[in-house]
Amino acid sequence: MIKYLFVIGVILGIYYFFIKKKPTIHSNTQNKHKKEASNTNDMLECATCGIYCEIDDTIISHNKYYCSNECVTQ
Numbered sequence: 001m002i003k004y005l006f007v008i009g010v011i012l013g014i015y016y017f018f019i020k021k022k023p024t025i026h027s028n029t030q031n032k033h034k035k036e037a038s039n040t041n042d043m044l045e046c047a048t049c050g051i052y053c054e055i056d057d058t059i060i061s062h063n064k065y066y067c068s069n070e071c072v073t074q
């Protein structure tokens with residue numbers, strides 16, 4: 001019996017773990033969908049350093065995307 005209670009406890013623990021995780025994942029995907037609705041791409045790769053930046057923070061120069069003015073001049 002003690003073994004069964006232990007197994008049930010573990011299952012409940014895993015269950016709570018996933019239930020706790022699910023709402024955050026759900027809200028994250030909702031945020032992504034909202035972002036995708038306003039922007040075609042969430043993140044763009046900097047042509048110089050390769051860092052991924054949000055589209056709002058990127059600088060477009062010579063049809064390439066840069067994360068900062070430093071990368072544009074490099």
Ligand SMILES: [Zn+2]
Pocket residue numbers: 046047048049050051066067068071
């Ligand atoms: Zn850069």
